[in-house]
Amino acid sequence: MSSTDHALAYPEPPASPLWHRQGPRPRPITPEQQRRNRELLVLARRSPRSRSPRSTNPLAEAG
Numbered sequence: 001m002s003s004t005d006h007a008l009a010y011p012e013p014p015a016s017p018l019w020h021r022q023g024p025r026p027r028p029i030t031p032e033q034q035r036r037n038r039e040l041l042v043l044a045r046r047s048p049r050s051r052s053p054r055s056t057n058p059l060a061e062a063g
Contacts, residue, residue: 029037
């Protein structure tokens with residue numbers, strides 16, 4: 001039995017109607033928002049990401 005026979009034996013279900021957007025289109029963002037997004041993207045690419053989302057010693061920063 002070939003792999004294509006196996007694929008045809010289990011057809012993909014139809015897409016959920018919830019996937020199709022109903023209603024008005026989203027509002028386009030302003031040039032100011034675009035500029036801010038570009039700046040944040042550059043910063044995110046440049047700064048190295050830490051391994052853990054929280055610091056190892058939160059009590060030291062509290063004081």
